[in-house]
Amino acid sequence: MKGCFAGMTPTAIDRGTEWLSQAGLRPTRQRVALAALLIGDGQHRHVTAESLFADVEKQGQKVSLATVYNTLRAFCDAGLVQEVMVDGTKSYFDTNVHDHPHFFWEDEAKLTDAPAYQLEIAKLPDAPEGAEIASVDVIIRLRRRSS
Structure with missing residues (x-):
């Protein structure tokens, strides 16, 4: 699977895969790509679905915005990220x-x-x-x- 993650370091991919496994989430290509962007360098992130979508596109990955939203929701449900609402209209996701x-x-x-x-x-x-x-x-x- 690592060959399909152009632009991502093996360490980031490994961290993302491990993060998903610890939460009991199946490491699909899309989930690993998003997880690698979120925690691949070991730093915490505050992202919106739109900003994460833009980042994944820059990496050359094919993931729809709907998939990003659904994946962030799954990450919240698994306790990997927390949702922070600002103004009741904008959600940020915090690792x-x-x-x-x-x-x-x-x-x-x-x-x-x-x-x-x-x-x-x-x-x-x-x-x-x-x-x-x-x-x-x-x-x-x-x-x-x-x-």
């Missing part, structure tokens, strides 16, 4: 699945990690009767200062 805050750079529509050790939440409101808090998402919106 760092541990709880941590994010910066959203409004001028660039870019999501990055914020330093978790600097975040202090003293108290959360009680959940309404019959509900429990599933998670807390912290997105700090930034814009560049004008000179």
Whole structure:
């Protein structure tokens, strides 16, 4: 299968394949290509489906945008990535699945990690009767200062 991944390093392909295997996902050509782009260099990524689709096209891979969306959904379901909603209209997918805050750079529509050790939440409101808090998402919106 490695011969069909032009432009991708063997290390990236191996990392992607292992990542999928650890989650119990079958390593199809499309999944391996997307996984290699997401975690192939060992760094965490924040991507949209559209940005990942553009990256996979640059690598010369044949994957449809619908496949990218479906694969990212499968990666979420398997716990490989977490979805971060911005404005309720834009989804980013983060390969760092541990709880941590994010910066959203409004001028660039870019999501990055914020330093978790600097975040202090003293108290959360009680959940309404019959509900429990599933998670807390912290997105700090930034814009560049004008000179």
